[in-house]
Amino acid sequence: MAEALNSWVRVREMMPPGHVRTPSYLRGKRGQLERTLGPFHNPEKLAYGLEAEKLSLYRVRFSMAEVWGDAAENPDDTLDAEIYAHWLEPCDAP
Amino acid sequence: MPHDHHDHSHDELSPSGHPYRQDNDEPLTYWQTMEIAMRELLIEKEITTAAEITARIEEMDRRSPADGAAVIARAWVDPEYKAHLLADGSAACKAMGFEPGVLRLIAVENTADVHNVVVCTLCSCYPRNLLGLPPDWYKTRAYRSRVVKEPRKVLAEFGLDLPDGMTVRVHDSTADMRYVVLPARPKGTDGMSEAELAQLITRDSMIGTSVPKTPT
Numbered sequence: 001m002a003e004a005l006n007s008w009v010r011v012r013e014m015m016p017p018g019h020v021r022t023p024s025y026l027r028g029k030r031g032q033l034e035r036t037l038g039p040f041h042n043p044e045k046l047a048y049g050l051e052a053e054k055l056s057l058y059r060v061r062f063s064m065a066e067v068w069g070d071a072a073e074n075p076d077d078t079l080d081a082e083i084y085a086h087w088l089e090p091c092d093a094p
Numbered sequence: 095m096p097h098d099h100h101d102h103s104h105d106e107l108s109p110s111g112h113p114y115r116q117d118n119d120e121p122l123t124y125w126q127t128m129e130i131a132m133r134e135l136l137i138e139k140e141i142t143t144a145a146e147i148t149a150r151i152e153e154m155d156r157r158s159p160a161d162g163a164a165v166i167a168r169a170w171v172d173p174e175y176k177a178h179l180l181a182d183g184s185a186a187c188k189a190m191g192f193e194p195g196v197l198r199l200i201a202v203e204n205t206a207d208v209h210n211v212v213v214c215t216l217c218s219c220y221p222r223n224l225l226g227l228p229p230d231w232y233k234t235r236a237y238r239s240r241v242v243k244e245p246r247k248v249l250a251e252f253g254l255d256l257p258d259g260m261t262v263r264v265h266d267s268t269a270d271m272r273y274v275v276l277p278a279r280p281k282g283t284d285g286m287s288e289a290e291l292a293q294l295i296t297r298d299s300m301i302g303t304s305v306p307k308t309p310t
Contacts, residue, residue: 021269023215025242037198040270057269059200073244077262082269 006032009060010091011083019047022087026079030094031062034080042084056085066094157226159297161192162274165224166300167292169201170279179276187224197223202265203276204305209256210263211249211302212273213241219267221274225300232301242266252303275302282309 013028021043039054046052060083065075108114122130136142165187169176179186183199199221202210214220215238220228231237241248245262249255256262265273277299283291286309298304 021216023266023268025215037271043269057271059271061263068243071243073246074258074262077245077264079242079264079266081266082271084269 003033003036003056005035008032008091008093009058009083009088011060012087012089014087016044019044022083023081025067026060026062026081026083029062029066030091031060031066034059034061037082040084042086057082058085058088059083060088154222154227157192157223159225159295159300160292162221162225162297162300163292163295164288165190165192165274166276166295167288169276170283170291171288176276183274192224195223197221198271199224199274200265200271201274201276202263204278204302206278207259208261208263209249209302210265210273210275211241211245212265212267212275213238214267215239215242216266216268219272221272224272224274225297229297249303252298254304274300277306280306280308 008030009032010030011022011026011028015024015027036056036058038057040057041052042055043052059080062079062081063075064072064077064079067079106114133147137144165179168190169179169186175186175189178189179201180203183201184194184197186201187194187197187199202212204210213232218228218233220232222228237248242264245264246256249262267273277295279291280294283294290309294306294309296304296307299306
């Protein structure tokens with residue numbers, strides 16, 4: 001995972017069951033790294049009392065156009081969310 | 095005596111015109127029973143006490159938006175403190191005497207071009223250790239689902255109409271961080287003291303569904 005500020009990343013389009021902190025409305029969407037946080041224990045394991053590895057957490061900034069397409073209220077407004085490292089893959093700028 | 099009989103319908107209104115609140119004498123729900131069983135077991139096994147539980151509830155109830163307002167007012171008058179708040183929200187709260195506990199706080203700044211608003215679409219994450227308990231609407235599906243999709247419309251319903259040239263940034267508290275909005279200091283407040291400024295800062299202005307009051 002590239003960690004440079006403003007790097008483009010895509011949220012992996014996975015649908016695993018269980019306690020997941022990646023909202024489904026952002027899966028498959030591309031955004032830019034706003035800042036790096038953590039590391040924090042993986043909440044998907046922590047929730048079940050399992051041994052939880054530490055992961056980087058990223059604040060990713062998405063444009064409303066990317067998230068909602070033509071239905072965006074204002075395409076240049078933004079949506080920031082915290083996404084764990086294993087949910088992100090580097091991608092090209094859209 | 096009107097209060098001696100209880101055969102009035104639940105649709106009946108009180109003398110002040112409000113509906114009567116139903117007595118909570120229906121059976122416990124599954125989760126209420128679970129909570130009571132868990133609490134009693136923890137007390138019985140001497141892991142905690144009833145007094146400790148009450149003390150924790152009181153500790154949470156003591157926190158209120160006034161704590162957040164004091165932090166914001168300080169940031170308005172002290173540029174060094176503002177830089178600290180934006181760099182490390184939790185440490186800046188602690189510096190003001192507000193114990194952040196497990197709270198990991200990010201302050202997001204409103205400017206002439208940017209308006210920030212906070213939500214938790216997954217549940218109801220909220221900077222409780224700084225602002226106290228969230229308002230009920232913050233936890234509703236309506237607010238959580240709508241503010242990420244049509245923030246301008248939602249803000250307009252709160253009475254806040256934003257110009258087209260201003261960028262709206264919605265912050266979804268999806269994981270470990272909590273957010274507080276650092277609103278812009280209103281015009282016409284130059285001579286005001288920190289305590290007077292704090293009076294202008296509302297809970298909703300720190301969530302981002304409103305802006306601070308203007309001095310009267």
